[in-house]
Amino acid sequence: MKKKIALGVAGALALIVIVLMLLPGPSRKGLPEQAYIFHNANVITVDAKNPRAEAVAVAGGKIVFVGSSKDALALALPGAKKIDLKGKTVIPGFNDNHAHTLAAGNFYLQPLLWGKTCEEIAAVVKAEAAKKKPGELVLGNSWDYDKCPKPDKALLDAAAPDNPVFLMQYSGHAAWANSKKLKDLGIDRNTPDPKGGQIVRNEKGEPTGVLRDEAMGSSAYGDFLKALLSDERHRAIIDKALQLYRENGITSVQDNTWEPFTNRLLYRYDFAGTLTTRFDCWAQGDSVLHTLFNWFAKFDDPWVTRGPVKYFSDGAFSTRTGWLTAPYADEPGNYGSPRYTPEELTKIIMDAAATKTRLAFHAIGDRAITEVLNAIEKAQEKYPWTKDLRMRIEHVQIMKPADIERMKRLGVVACVQPFAACNPEKDVKLLGQARARTAYPYKSMLAAGVPVAIGSDAPAEVDFQPLLNIYYAVTRKTKDGAVGPLNAAECLTPEEALYCYTMGSAYAQFMENEKGSLTKGKLADLVVLSKDLTRVAPNEIKGIEVLATVTGGRIVYDKGALQ
Structure with missing residues (x-):
């Protein structure tokens, strides 16, 4: 059974490689170079030499001025649109140092099990299984031991007797499977723990259905491989992630990309002018994906860059x-x-x-x-x-x-x-x-x-x-x-x-x-907030709204603050 799974994954990867080789190269579309002067603002620059300002001007994707509103409005910047922020706070765009974008987009397209008891999770699985044909995989994510301290395959077997079930624990380092899925994975009481993983067992030595780290095998990648082989689904996942990033002021992401297919899609979005967040794409070490990434990944500094190699x-x-x-x-x-x-x-x-x-x-x-x-x-x-x-x-x-x-x-x-x-x-x-x-x-x-x-x-x-x-x-x-x-x-x-x-x-x-800072000459990545996070009570910080996001001098999200 394990050989069949390995062959299936290898076959899917081979098909991805063929698709990558056949894809035509993108041609960059020109974007309107609108200049902006954001004035009458509370600007936190994160630049020690000039920590606070009233205005920021951007043109050609770069910051061209940071200073007083008076001086900003006097700039000779042809065609610049002047936006009065009425005292709202401006900060540099957030740069998320560690994300899994493909998984994150997929995450919000699956049932969320966070905060649910084992019995409540079983009810969700039962409802999901009712929507599927016998044998179709039921997926879910983000259960945890706090609310579900004793996950067991028996609960999932009763909820979905005709479907394999695979539920990711919130950390991504464990999964809860039913008996059908364990059989698909070739796991029984005689299966030894793999290196770097654990098959959790009960007092009789039987697998409980909980698999930790490497014991999850290739199943954790299976759903992603299906996404990569469906252009429509792949784009839907990435579009969802990009939407969430720009709505929350994230202008850069250092991403556990690992495979070249998502990297190439981001590269194509970049050249089409539809990429709204910058990506630093990482390879995964000690994996066949590392070789594929090195062969086929494409980059376009400063929108899609090569990051480090990731190891666990x-x-x-x-x-x-x-x-x-x-x-x-x-x-x-x-x-x-x-x-x-x-x-x-x-x-x-x-x-x-x-x-x-x-x-x-x-x-x-x-x-x-x-x-x-x-x-x-x-x-x-x-x-x-x-x-x-x-x-x-x-x-x-x-x-x-x-x-x-x-x-x-x-x-x-x-x-x-x-x-x-x-x-x-x-x-x-x-x-x-x-x-x-x-x-x-x-x-x-x-x-x-x-x-x-x-x-x-x-x-x-x-x-x-x-x-x-x-x-x-x-x-x-x-x-x-x-x-x-x-x-x-x-x-x-x-x-x-x-x-x-x-x-x-x-x-x-x-x-x-x-x-990283609002400094003349740097990339024009900035965020408009409803309040100054440095001047409110700590418990109020989480309630501050992101009102607008600007990436590369383009307004990629506006909740009405820039009208």
Whole structure:
């Protein structure tokens, strides 16, 4: 059965390659070069040399002026449209440091299981199965253990006896399947755990239906492959993601693209003039997709750029697969699941350093972070230029204090997602009270001089909205504000969080001289907000509205503020 699945995936990938080879090259369509003067505004520039202003002028896709309204209106800018913002706040466009765009678009086209009990999830599955023919796959996403602590295949078997069911857990590092789907995957009580994965079993040794990390096999990619082979569906998914990005002020995304088909679609959108968010497209290391990406991906700086190569060193907190130095508080003896041995990590990073290849390492737990830093340190000893590559560690959810200083010394960028800190009670359950207080050390890293960038990990954390994300970075409380913070000393100020979301993320992708602040000569990417996030109470930040988004000097979203 596993061979059939592997052959099916390989066949689909081969078909994608053929399609890519046959696609005609795009021809760029000229866009009207409308100039704008946004004046009478409260401009937060995120530029230390000129932190506040009243006006911003843009032309030809670049910022041509930042300063007073009087001087802006006196500019000799032929044909410029003057827009009075009536005191509204303007900031640089948000640059999401870590997203999965294809998954995010697909996410909002599937049943959302977040916050539902096991029984409620079964009811959703039953309703979805009723819409499908026998044998058709039922999909869903974002269930979690808080509300559904004991997911079991028996519940899904009863809800959908004639259909395979595959439900992604919210972190993306686990799935819940029914018996039909387990059979499709070739998994039974005799199937060993794969390297870097776990088949969760009951006390009798029977699979419960929960699969963690590599145990999910190729099934997690199956739905995406179908999307890639359907141009209509592929475009619908990307269009949905682009809509959400521009409505929330996201002008740049550093994307776990991994396969060349989505990259090529974004490239075609760029040349057609319909791409409304800039993309830094990443390859996935240790995968056949990496080779395909290198062969067929296309780029057009500064709209579609080549990003780092992504590797996983461990799993996630919620699935208890993040690699820890001490065991999980609620699962004694479980230290998580490393994807590679320390020796394998060293080889991967040594090989990358030798060829001056940038890497982004997913590392949740403190042991994973330590081992990645150990490997980077060894590479830097042999290849001194490794520091200049700005190697990245993604997520950085808990780490040893000594490793913070090492990150600074090695020039490693911490790419964090404050959405992960939205549930303090869960962190206490997983890590224990004392250890949970040390998680998400954002302030400590900034204070030590570690470069910090902020993003969402959409759709892994369910929410993705930048202003809600900043609320979590500033308060470290639950969304309703009822619980937290566990450690107020690690809360960022609104100014720090905004910097990390703009200049910090630009630095992470080597583009701090092109974007990240409202500075003359930089790309004209900006957002209009209903309020100043630095001058409201922290609990109000999440309620601030995005009124307009401008990317490359084009108004790509307007809620009426620019009329």
